[in-house]
Amino acid sequence: MPTAALISVDDALTLSHTLTVPPKDNPAVPITPLEQWVEAYSDYLYRFAMSRLRNPEAAADCVQDTFLAGIKALDRFDGSRDIKFWLRGIMRNKIVDQIRKSVKENKVDIEAEDEALLESFWFKYSGIATTNPDPWQFNPRKYYDNSEFWVVFEKCIAQVKDPARQAFVLRVLEDQTTEEVCKVMDVTPNYLWVLLHRAREQLKVLLESNWTGKDAK
Incomplete structure (x- = not known):
């Protein structure tokens, strides 16, 4: 550069x-x-x-x-x-x-597909989903010292679509609180949950295809 x-x-x-x-x-x-x-x-x-x-x-x-x-x-x-x-x-x-x-x-708008996902889960007034998708146990932090993994991970996260990618970066990689991320992105906790769900789903598919460890499942 x-x-x-x-x-x-x-x-x-x-x-x-x-x-x-x-x-x-x-x-x-x-x-x-x-x-x-x-x-x-x-x-x-x-x-x-x-x-x-x-x-x-x-x-x-x-x-x-x-x-x-x-x-x-x-x-x-x-x-x-x-x-x-x-x-x-x-x-x-x-x-x-x-x-x-x-x-x-680039104002974050709720897409029709995301609205359908929101409606498919019941949310408490606090913004916490009462029904959740199958949990993803994969934790990229356990590969902290594995430089080969991070090369693959960075290529994969770059392919995740915004604003889901941005939400994942802030909440997971930068360890911002839910409140902080919602403030930065000007979204509700419910919609942040949807964005993180989208990011994890996309990232899971990409890592399963590109990471030879295959333990992203």
Whole structure:
């Protein structure tokens, strides 16, 4: 991914000269200046953003916003963890912002098929379904250290249709609460449940076809 699209060279150089601040716990090790952040972490952060957003322009914006937010929060970085993962933590908030922006630009409407699904389940007033589809026991988190699985998983989740994919990303991958996801996507808890059901059904089929472990069943 071209780094020039993320932040201008002049801005990077100007800011970087003022950002060589040592971590509080290790004064001997300087924090990476901005141009080195761009060089070292742009590709990693871009791939992470793409795995969540599936939109090159939005992912590039997310990386730039992450770098700029990282600069503003630099005085709070204590050096206790790798700066790459510190930046990724910042990026998670930017991903939520990008999804919120996308939802506003592409209003989530309940399709006729989803209305039928809603009507097929009885919901309590609290928004919890009294009747549920067969549970899917597959948990992608147990493959956390399996890089081969995540390559397949990212390709599969990219094929799940929005807004179901967005709901799954926020609720499952980004571990947002139901209330938080409903607020970001401007949907009711009932319809969020439908979107998550749709995402899991699509993802189940894709993983069963593409993951050699075949334990997505």
